[in-house]
């Protein structure tokens with residue numbers, strides 16, 4: 200598959216990212232996000248991030264990989280003065296597959312696992 204490498208559109212910052220692509224709108228990297236979505240379609244587990252508003256499982260640059268369908272928080276006691284919480288997530292990717300994972304909250308990395316169909 201040939202990866203497209205579009206020039207930055209008018210009005211965009213047009214700065215190059217470390218990956219060599221230009222910024223898309225909202226700072227995401229469209230070629231990398233597309234490639235990640237393709238990789239995720241073939242994967243049984245996939246690592247990314249939970250968006251700050253808890254609505255999406257995303258790439259590092261913020262491209263949406265899946266939509267969050269369930270979010271539960273479980274208190275797991277204290278570590279010193281800090282409350283320890285475990286966040287459980289379920290998500291649905293654009294191809295209709297269902298995913299689950301857990302982490303320490305929004306904006307944090309997470310490894311999502313596909314439900315076996």
Ligand SMILES: [Zn+2]
Nearest residue numbers: 218220228231
């Ligand atoms: Zn890129």
